[in-house]
Amino acid sequence: MEPAGNPQIPADLVEVGHVGGAYGIRGWVRIKPYSAGAEALLAVKEWWLDSSGSREVKVLQARWQGADVVACLAGVSDRDAAEALRGAVVRISRRHFPAPDEGEYYWVDLIGLAVFNRQGDCLGTVKGLMDNGAHPVLQIETGMPEDKKRELLIPFVERHVGKIDIENRKMTVDWELDY
The missing domain is CATH 2.40.30.60 (RimM)
Structure with missing residues (x-):
C-alpha cells in the first residue's frame, strides 16, 4: 500500500x-x-x-x-x-470531528479532567472510559500516593455526573472517595 x-x-x-x-x-x-x-x-x-x-x-x-x-x-x-x-x-x-451537541462530550475530551465531588474533594483524574452495555463508566485514578492508588469506576450518567468544564479541565460528580 x-x-x-x-x-x-x-x-x-x-x-x-x-x-x-x-x-x-x-x-x-x-x-x-x-x-x-x-x-x-x-x-x-x-x-x-x-x-x-x-x-x-x-x-x-x-x-x-x-x-x-x-x-x-x-x-x-x-x-x-x-x-x-x-x-x-x-x-x-x-x-x-463534528461539534458535539449541548451536554454531549467526546470521550477523548474527558480524559485528563480533574474530578471533584460535590464537597470539593479531589477524587482523581479521568484516565479512561468504558462501556458496560447500559452506559459509559468513568475510570478515575485516585490522586493518592503511588502505593495506595486505586481506580474508581463512576457511572457516566446524569445521577452521578454534575458539571463538566472542558475549558478548565474539571468535572463534578456525586460520589465519595470511599464508595
Whole structure:
C-alpha cells in the first residue's frame, strides 16, 4: 500500500478504532470503531494508520456494516493487502470531528479532567472510559500516593455526573472517595 503522501503528522490525531481485518476479496478493510457514534470515520477522507509507523491513507469509500465500518483505501487492492493491516490503529485529526451537541462530550475530551465531588474533594483524574452495555463508566485514578492508588469506576450518567468544564479541565460528580 502506498501512503497518500508524506505530509507532516498532525499533532491533534485521535485514536478512533483499529483494523479488524479484511472485508471481502477486493481489499476492503473492517474497522472496529471505539465509539458507536463514529460518523467522523465516514466523513473524513484521510486516516492515519499506525502499525509500523504512522502513515496517511486516502479513504475512497466507507460505510457502516453492522457495528463496524468497512472501507476501501487507496493502494489496498486485494484481501492479502487488507489482511496485512490487521491490528493497525486508525487515527483522524480532531479538527474533523463534528461539534458535539449541548451536554454531549467526546470521550477523548474527558480524559485528563480533574474530578471533584460535590464537597470539593479531589477524587482523581479521568484516565479512561468504558462501556458496560447500559452506559459509559468513568475510570478515575485516585490522586493518592503511588502505593495506595486505586481506580474508581463512576457511572457516566446524569445521577452521578454534575458539571463538566472542558475549558478548565474539571468535572463534578456525586460520589465519595470511599464508595
